[in-house]
Amino acid sequence: QSALTQPASVSGSPGQSITISCTGTSSDVGDYNSVSWYQQHPGKAPKLIISDVSNRPSGVSNRFSGSKSDNTASLTISGLQAEDEADYYCSSYTTSITHVIFGGGTKVTVL
Amino acid sequence: QLQLQESGPGRVKPSETLSLTCTVSGASISSGSYYWGWIRQPPGKGLEWIGSIYYSGTTYYNGALKSRVTISVDTSKNQFSLNLNSVTATDTAIYFCARRGLGGNYYNWYFDLWGRGTLVTVSS
Numbered sequence: 001q002s003a004l005t006q007p008a009s010v011s012g013s014p015g016q017s018i019t020i021s022c023t024g025t026s027s028d029v030g031d032y033n034s035v036s037w038y039q040q041h042p043g044k045a046p047k048l049i050i051s052d053v054s055n056r057p058s059g060v061s062n063r064f065s066g067s068k069s070d071n072t073a074s075l076t077i078s079g080l081q082a083e084d085e086a087d088y089y090c091s092s093y094t095t096s097i098t099h100v101i102f103g104g105g106t107k108v109t110v111l
Numbered sequence: 112q113l114q115l116q117e118s119g120p121g122r123v124k125p126s127e128t129l130s131l132t133c134t135v136s137g138a139s140i141s142s143g144s145y146y147w148g149w150i151r152q153p154p155g156k157g158l159e160w161i162g163s164i165y166y167s168g169t170t171y172y173n174g175a176l177k178s179r180v181t182i183s184v185d186t187s188k189n190q191f192s193l194n195l196n197s198v199t200a201t202d203t204a205i206y207f208c209a210r211r212g213l214g215g216n217y218y219n220w221y222f223d224l225w226g227r228g229t230l231v232t233v234s235s
Contacts, residue, residue, distance in 0.1 A: 033218075036220075046207075046222075048221060097173075101160075102158040
């Protein structure tokens, strides 16, 4: 598998909740609690916001939460704010030769 | 404050070798149980993990790039480096150095600290 599957874009109004999906296979997302999520603003480095499916690093807003069901992981952003407008990437360990795989990225727009 | 900083040429000619160095400041690269590695991002595209190294020299590579990649570490300089040979235009990307976070299992791969990235263009 070349990449985990994410929607190209998701949008929402301030205060709303949105969910970004990340679909893989039993070689990655399905069989391992290894999904991580990154937020990337334009021209900046990615920032870890979720590790190991649902762990939030210190300093990351509790408006970000992660979950997983079968081969699909999800990132939920609640109470959407203008500063959440960014690209979001999921990642996972994989048993394929690539060892670590990323999703194609999702652009979040705050309306 | 722990920081990572990439350095190296911004332009490499096709068929030549891309070489980058990441300098770690604020902590010793030899302390803890961290792996240090490289991730790249072609302009306007997604992320691709290249490989990671432990201070002892143990490496993990993306199998799709393994034949062209070497990652090394210099603990005396608190640096680690990337060599990617036989480059083509498809290797044009922003290259980030990043630290693998501490995980209890072999499959816990996430990157909790990143450099700012450096753009490398492959062009004659």
